[in-house]
Amino acid sequence: MSNQTINAQKEILRQPSTIALVGNPNTGKSTIFNALTGLRQKIANYPGITVERKMGTTIINGVLHKIIDLPGAYSLNHKKADERITYETLIGSYDHEEKPDLLLMVVDASNLERNLFLASQVMDLQIPMLMVLTMSDIADERGIRIQSQQLSNVWGVPVISINARSKKCDVQIKQALFEQGVATPKPFKWNPSKLLRQAVDRLDREWLSEHTQLPERARPIEALRLLAEGSLEDSFYQYSEEEKAKKLIEELQNTLEAQGENPTAVEVVQRYSFIGDSSEGSVTKEQRDEQTWTDRLDNVLTHRVAGPVIFVLVLLVMFQSIFSWATPFMDMIDMLFIEFGAFVGSSLPAGLLNSLLVDGIIAGFGGVVIFLPQIIFLFLFIYFLEGSGYMARAAFVMDGFMTKVGLHGRSVVPLMSGFACAIPGIMATRTIENWRDRLITIMILPFMACSARLPVYAVMISAFVPDKRIIGFLTLQGLVFFGLYLFGIVMAVGSAAVMKRIFPTGKPTPFLMELPSYKWPNISSVVIQSLERGKIFVTEAGKIIVAISIILWVLASFPTYEPTANDLADMDANRQISEQMLSTLQLNQSYAGTFGQWIEPAIEPLGFDWKIGIGLLTSFAAREVMVGTLNTIYSIEETEEQLGLIERLRGEIDPETGLPKYTLATALSLMIFFAIAMQCMSTLAIVKRETNSWKWPLIMFGYMTVLAYFSAWITYEWANTFLLG
Amino acid sequence: MIVPLTTTKIGEQVRVSCLNCTSEDTCRLQELGCVEGATGTVVSNQKNIILQVGECRLAITHPLAMNILVEPVSKKKSSNL
Numbered sequence: 164m165s166n167q168t169i170n171a172q173k174e175i176l177r178q179p180s181t182i183a184l185v186g187n188p189n190t191g192k193s194t195i196f197n198a199l200t201g202l203r204q205k206i207a208n209y210p211g212i213t214v215e216r217k218m219g220t221t222i223i224n225g226v227l228h229k230i231i232d233l234p235g236a237y238s239l240n241h242k243k244a245d246e247r248i249t250y251e252t253l254i255g256s257y258d259h260e261e262k263p264d265l266l267l268m269v270v271d272a273s274n275l276e277r278n279l280f281l282a283s284q285v286m287d288l289q290i291p292m293l294m295v296l297t298m299s300d301i302a303d304e305r306g307i308r309i310q311s312q313q314l315s316n317v318w319g320v321p322v323i324s325i326n327a328r329s330k331k332c333d334v335q336i337k338q339a340l341f342e343q344g345v346a347t348p349k350p351f352k353w354n355p356s357k358l359l360r361q362a363v364d365r366l367d368r369e370w371l372s373e374h375t376q377l378p379e380r381a382r383p384i385e386a387l388r389l390l391a392e393g394s395l396e397d398s399f400y401q402y403s404e405e406e407k408a409k410k411l412i413e414e415l416q417n418t419l420e421a422q423g424e425n426p427t428a429v430e431v432v433q434r435y436s437f438i439g440d441s442s443e444g445s446v447t448k449e450q451r452d453e454q455t456w457t458d459r460l461d462n463v464l465t466h467r468v469a470g471p472v473i474f475v476l477v478l479l480v481m482f483q484s485i486f487s488w489a490t491p492f493m494d495m496i497d498m499l500f501i502e503f504g505a506f507v508g509s510s511l512p513a514g515l516l517n518s519l520l521v522d523g524i525i526a527g528f529g530g531v532v533i534f535l536p537q538i539i540f541l542f543l544f545i546y547f548l549e550g551s552g553y554m555a556r557a558a559f560v561m562d563g564f565m566t567k568v569g570l571h572g573r574s575v576v577p578l579m580s581g582f583a584c585a586i587p588g589i590m591a592t593r594t595i596e597n598w599r600d601r602l603i604t605i606m607i608l609p610f611m612a613c614s615a616r617l618p619v620y621a622v623m624i625s626a627f628v629p630d631k632r633i634i635g636f637l638t639l640q641g642l643v644f645f646g647l648y649l650f651g652i653v654m655a656v657g658s659a660a661v662m663k664r665i666f667p668t669g670k671p672t673p674f675l676m677e678l679p680s681y682k683w684p685n686i687s688s689v690v691i692q693s694l695e696r697g698k699i700f701v702t703e704a705g706k707i708i709v710a711i712s713i714i715l716w717v718l719a720s721f722p723t724y725e726p727t728a729n730d731l732a733d734m735d736a737n738r739q740i741s742e743q744m745l746s747t748l749q750l751n752q753s754y755a756g757t758f759g760q761w762i763e764p765a766i767e768p769l770g771f772d773w774k775i776g777i778g779l780l781t782s783f784a785a786r787e788v789m790v791g792t793l794n795t796i797y798s799i800e801e802t803e804e805q806l807g808l809i810e811r812l813r814g815e816i817d818p819e820t821g822l823p824k825y826t827l828a829t830a831l832s833l834m835i836f837f838a839i840a841m842q843c844m845s846t847l848a849i850v851k852r853e854t855n856s857w858k859w860p861l862i863m864f865g866y867m868t869v870l871a872y873f874s875a876w877i878t879y880e881w882a883n884t885f886l887l888g
Numbered sequence: 889m890i891v892p893l894t895t896t897k898i899g900e901q902v903r904v905s906c907l908n909c910t911s912e913d914t915c916r917l918q919e920l921g922c923v924e925g926a927t928g929t930v931v932s933n934q935k936n937i938i939l940q941v942g943e944c945r946l947a948i949t950h951p952l953a954m955n956i957l958v959e960p961v962s963k964k965k966s967s968n969l
Contacts, residue, residue: 273943276921276942280921427914427915428918431919435926461932467934555947673949674948674952680945
């Protein structure tokens with residue numbers, strides 16, 4: 164290796180430019196992105212896939228620049244969709260992303276060799292860059308000292324060292340860009356052997372340059388990949404004359420092998436070898452025998468017994484906090500929307516527009532925003548744990564159990580989040596890298612008993628399950644309640660096992676994961692990312708939810724009800740219930756009411772009548788709406804809402820038999836139906852967003868409804884025969 | 889003596905001799921720095937393995953670790969950044 168003068172370019176930043184952040188996962192790349200862009204960022208999916216595109220803007224010396232946070236990658240060999248985006252963006256052939264003018268090559272100083280592997284590949288693409296060393300505090304703790312200037316001389320690009328967790332890391336980067344500028348690295352700095360270089364050149368000259376559209380600077384990287392893999396199985400490019408290429412690759416591989424080189428490993432070995440040699444002058448490491456913080460924590464947190472126990476405790480604290488912290492905010496949002504609805508309702512003349520605004524749009528939007536506190540709190544925890552390095556350990560300790568049920572270690576946290584609400588859980592599945600594991604986790608997540616099921620369970624259990632003491636403080640009601648939660652978990656595990664067989668996505672990916680060092684996360688980055696998640700939910704899922712709310716409003720409001728003279732006389736006699744009666748009569752003869760009566764024969768085997776049928780339709784807006792709908796149907800005064808409804812349900816008499824209409828069997832059947840059925844449009848909307856297609860939410864709705872129907876039917880028959888028979 | 893990674897003990901220093909897994913897994917291991925010839929320390933072996941290679945700490949599932957063949961080395965020989 165030779166020292167060289169760096170040809171720094173500073174003019175490039177005088178014009179608005181596109182700056183891309185490139186680096187391994189867990190290097191502090193996202194923290195730098197958040198620091199540079201603040202809330203001036205936009206997150207969306209890349210078209211057709213579920214990899215997120217993070218774009219933002221930043222001002223450097225008075226000029227506005229675009230910043231792209233490219234998906235973290237370990238190499239440019241693009242086996243995964245996110246690595247492919249990084250690769251294709253860098254070579255400028257990705258249609259949905261701008262070609263970056265310059266790069267911030269983010270390198271973890273505490274893990275220099277591994278990070279320089281990707282950096283050396285990126286450098287072969289000859290894009291002007293500034294190398295940013297992060298995690299210097301962890302490197303210090305491990306006794307690693309890096310001479311930035313030496314490193315800069317070796318690789319021919321400017322190098323700066325920052326602390327990504329410091330509040331001023333964006334200032335440091337901007338200053339470095341302004342003062343040191345960027346430099347275009349030279350290709351093949353890693354000194355490949357003559358033999359390998361010849362093989363790359365031949366593959367480039369005799370095939371890639373003629374038969375592919377790849378830009379010249381990208382061809383050596385592609386040649387190296389083809390030599391290592393030995394096959395053209397690649398879904399990205401359509402090659403012509405593949406036979407010729409196969410022959411050539413085989414010949415070149417044989418030549419390498421004849422000279423004692425392993426074609427699969429030759430590039431990796433030579434790059435690592437150069438990185439190791441070149442580090443001798445720029446990196447020193449004190450031999451320390453004492454354990455680091457990471458060692459000490461890992462002894463406990465990844466312990467076979469203590470690890471899972473601690474993980475469950477962490478989850479308990481997390482969900483308890485989400486419940487208790489989010490509830491006051493949710494109540495506040497609920498109240499605000501009710502007040503706002505009442506204000507709009509009283510300000511506008513009564514009529515259709517009033518009803519559409521208050522009952523359709525405001526109520527629908529309120530139903531969206533109410534989930535925000537849970538989503539933001541869950542993500543504050545998730546990003547904190549992720550940033551601290553613990554999340555990777557949690558996945559590791561739970562992997563054994565989760566693999567047995569057909570899932571992945573990383574599925575645990577999203578699934579547990581489902582107990583609070585399926586929506587943030589589904590959004591949290593992004594931490595699962597493998598698409599198949601992620602999809603199965605999304606598809607089974609709504610089985611976890613979310614908090615919206617609580618009101619329905621509470622009403623049904625209070626009305627029909629006897630309050631009998633079983634053992635100690637345990638009552639039958641409590642046990643049924645617990646049983647419903649357990650039932651959700653069993654259904655989730657069972658469905659995962661079935662889906663594992665159905666989705667033919669090839670062999671499972673063995674668990675291989677980098678465990679990053681423990682560190683204190685950058686809090687402002689954690690907050691920014693959590694707020695971004697909230698924004699995504701409101702803007703993307705919100706649109707769909709408001710639209711469906713309006714449809715449900717139409718179904719419940721039309722055809723409009725015209726009171727008869729008798730009705731009006733009744734209402735005059737009892738002014739207090741007149742408004743409630745009106746809405747009851749309106750609902751009964753609306754499309755929703757007609758629908759309830761129309762589906763009655765279909766739901767009769769489950770023990771449901773048309774009134775529950777209306778509830779099933781309206782509760783699609785959100786499960787807890789079921790209780791509100793039943794209240795409306797039974798014209799219950801709001802002050803005695805629950806007790807009144809429970810009494811009315813118990814007292815409902817079947818006119819044909821003269822016996823109580825709703826029994827324990829009806830209640831169990833309804834609860835089982837609610838435990839399984841996909842009665843939540845918000846969940847479907849977020850599944851659409853996360854899978855980027857309507858196919859999966861529709862499949863989810865279909866299979867869960869069918870499963871719910873048959874399970875409720877069996878429950879009803881079983882309860883009638885064995886409990887009441 | 890070459891043994892599967894699963895048979896090593898906590899604290900033991902090893903040199904990676906052979907990655908006997910599918911080419912895709914081999915590539916992933918190599919990209920993470922677990923190349924043939926690299927030395928590392930076994931941090932945890934409780935069915936699944938945690939192997940420290942250089943400064944990179946890798947969590948490796950048992951079936952995959954079975955296919956990573958290593959050679960135990962004495963502490964003095966280990967030298968890696």
